[in-house]
Amino acid sequence: MEVGDPDTHGNTNGIVHLSGVLDAADGHDLDVAITRRAHLLGDLGNDAPLDVRRSVALGELARADLMLDLDGPGPGSPGSLGSPGRKAVVNVHITDTTLVGHNPVGRWDEGRCPISSEQIKEWLGSASTVIVRPVIDLADHVPIDSYEIPERHRVQVQLRDHRCRFPHCTRPATRCDLDHARPYGEGWPTCPCNEVPLCRRHHRAKTHSAWSYDIVMPGSYEWTSPSGFRFRVDHHGTHPPDD
Ligand SMILES: [Zn+2]
Numbered sequence: 001m002e003v004g005d006p007d008t009h010g011n012t013n014g015i016v017h018l019s020g021v022l023d024a025a026d027g028h029d030l031d032v033a034i035t036r037r038a039h040l041l042g043d044l045g046n047d048a049p050l051d052v053r054r055s056v057a058l059g060e061l062a063r064a065d066l067m068l069d070l071d072g073p074g075p076g077s078p079g080s081l082g083s084p085g086r087k088a089v090v091n092v093h094i095t096d097t098t099l100v101g102h103n104p105v106g107r108w109d110e111g112r113c114p115i116s117s118e119q120i121k122e123w124l125g126s127a128s129t130v131i132v133r134p135v136i137d138l139a140d141h142v143p144i145d146s147y148e149i150p151e152r153h154r155v156q157v158q159l160r161d162h163r164c165r166f167p168h169c170t171r172p173a174t175r176c177d178l179d180h181a182r183p184y185g186e187g188w189p190t191c192p193c194n195e196v197p198l199c200r201r202h203h204r205a206k207t208h209s210a211w212s213y214d215i216v217m218p219g220s221y222e223w224t225s226p227s228g229f230r231f232r233v234d235h236h237g238t239h240p241p242d243d
């Protein structure tokens with residue numbers, strides 16, 4: 001079974017693609033179970049199309065399973081791992097466009113995709129553990145007078161950039177160094193607008209080779225290779241600078 005990576009599948013609305021190859025009997029049972037629950041949901045007043053109800057049903061079946069304490073000697077006994085349930089860390093952003101438009105307002109860390117305010121409401125009402133992180137204004141400038149980058153900058157930069165910002169690199173920003181784009185030693189600030197996630201390898205490439213980049217705007221970077229090729233790196237990936 002495979003659950004699509006929302007980044008590679010280009011999903012931006014809190015939906016993942018799921019596909020898999022199953023033993024015929026397992027596949028049949030899964031299909032019957034999903035359909036049965038989807039019809040039940042319909043009887044209970046869920047008026048979404050059958051396909052949507054089937055997808056809801058599959059999630060419910062999964063959570064019902066996660067509630068079972070399958071690997072412990074019993075609830076409360078020493079060594080019991082308990083049931084994991086669903087735990088989601090949701091970063092909620094409130095912006096002026098959120099209030100007027102239908103933009104996604106949150107980013108779900110484990111699913112690595114934006115989610116809508118409707119989904120957040122639904123999740124808060126279900127039997128899941130949802131951790132809502134405080135609002136972080138991604139455009140905030142709070143420079144500090146130190147070379148060391150504080151944790152709150154780190155979180156803000158990771159939410160803005162998601163990945164190493166070297167051309168074509170996909171390493172998650174959570175596993176990257178933060179580069180001072182313009183050197184602190186030359187008077188540039190330790191401020192999110194001057195901090196860019198680069199994985200260790202590409203941080204070294206930037207520091208020790210002729211690779212360089214400019215910040216077009218926070219979240220959008222223009223790289224120049226040692227032989228003079230240029231790349232734009234932003235939320236759409238890596239592409240020629242004139243796109
Ligand atoms: Zn700044």
Ligand SMILES: [Zn+2]
Pocket residue numbers: 164165166169170171198199200201202
């Ligand atoms: Zn990298």
